[in-house]
Amino acid sequence: MSKVAWIGLGVMGFPMAGHIREKGGHELTVYNRTAAKADDWAAKFGGQTAATPAEAARGAEFVFACVGNDDDLREVTLGPDGAFQTLGEGAVFIDNTTASADIARELYAAAKERGAGFLDAPVSGGQAGAENGKLTVMVGGEEADFKRAEPIIDCYAQKVKLLGGAGAGQMTKMVNQICIAGLVQGLSEGIHFAQKAGLDIPAVMETISKGAAQSWQMDNRWETMMNGEFDFGFAVDWMRKDLGIAMSEAKNNGARLPVTALVDQFYAEVQALGGNRWDTSSLIARLNAADKK
Template identity: 75%
Template sequence: MAKVAFIGLGVMGYPMAGHIKARGGHDVTVYNRTSEKAEKWVAEHGGAHAPTPAAAAKGCDFVFACVGNDDDIRQVTLGPDGAFSAMKDGAIFIDNTTASAEIARELDAVARERGFASLDAPVSGGQAGAENGALTVMVGGDQAVFDKARPVIDCYAKMVGLMGPAGSGQLTKMVNQICIAGLVQGLSEGIHFAKTAGLDVAAVIDVISKGAAQSWQMENRWKTMLDGKFDYGFAVDWMRKDLSICLSEARNNGARLPVAALVDQFYAEVQAMGGKRWDTSSLIARLENAEKG
């Protein structure tokens, strides 16, 4: 049993921390900006909650964080009462936030200077994956550090991979989001075309999902897309945040992302339609809305 801190109890972090406690049997202390959420977690799972990230991290072997963006992760690590001010020698910080490769490298450098280690470990699988303990985790960092942290990460994961040095986990998550953006737009156009052509969409999906067009998005989202229901996953606001990170990195490394840039603008149109909190499959709503107009 390890002593673990978990910082950030949003829709992802709340169940992830729960799995570390329940599956791993670890001694878990949580911190959340809204203390009521931390109190609720403790009432449900046991463990303890702390008033600051530093207080949560003090004496811990592993400190996890899952917050919103670069600014948030910098605040809970390097800000006043940040976790890095209290982490002990040899401890490991694991950042499950989807953020930039730049912040991952910054935190890695600071951790090394202070005698502990850092891994960037963004996740994929959405709220359902977090609740089921079946996330995919893409990790950047040193092999020896990864090997020590892997058993704890496994508590909430179905797939964990070390992708390279610091920042590589975040870069891999960018690849993941780039691929999803293109897939969802393609599926939206396919379903929209099938409807417009007068085809039985269910029959079409039943056939093509057994061939080269098959994808997780097709298997899990076609029906809700057809029904115009968009309350089943990753929000448009979050996707635009992630695509912004992808496009910024591409400008730095010279990669060309014409489809990702276009889909990002399509998501901006969905936001303007009132779909900020709709899930990413709501791209089809933009096509349906244009048709009505």
């Protein structure tokens, strides 16, 4: 049993921390900006709460974070009450936030100065994956830190892999989001085309999902997309944040992402329809909205 701190109890962090407590039996102290959420977590899972990230991290062997963006992450780590103020020598900080590779490298260096380790470890699988403990975790950092943290990360994951040095986890998550954006747009256009052609969409999907067009998005979202239901987790606002990170990194490394940039603008059109909190499969809504004009 290890002493663990968890910072950030949103729709992802709340169940992820819960799995560490329930599956691993670890001693957990949690912090959340809205204290009531931390109290709710402690009441459900039996851990302790802290008033600041620094308090949560004090004495912890492993400190996890799952917050909103680079600025949030910098505040809960390097801020006056941040976890790095008390991060102990030999501790490992594991960041599950989807953030930039730049801040991953910055925090890796800051942790090393304190004699601690740092892993950037963004996840894929959405709210359902977090609740079911079946996330894919993409990790950047040093192998020794990864080996120590891996058994705890396993509590909420179905796949965990070290992919390179600091920032490699975040860049792999960028690849993930680039691929998803193209897949969802293609599926949206395919369903839209099938509707216009008067085809039996369930029969079409049953057939093509057994061939080369098969994907997780097709298997899990075609029916809800056809029915105009978009309340299934990962929001358009969050996807645009992630695609923005990917396109910014592409400027640094010279990658060309024309389809990603186009799909990002399509998501902007979904936001204009009021779909900020619709899930990412809502790309089809802009195609259907055009029919009504």
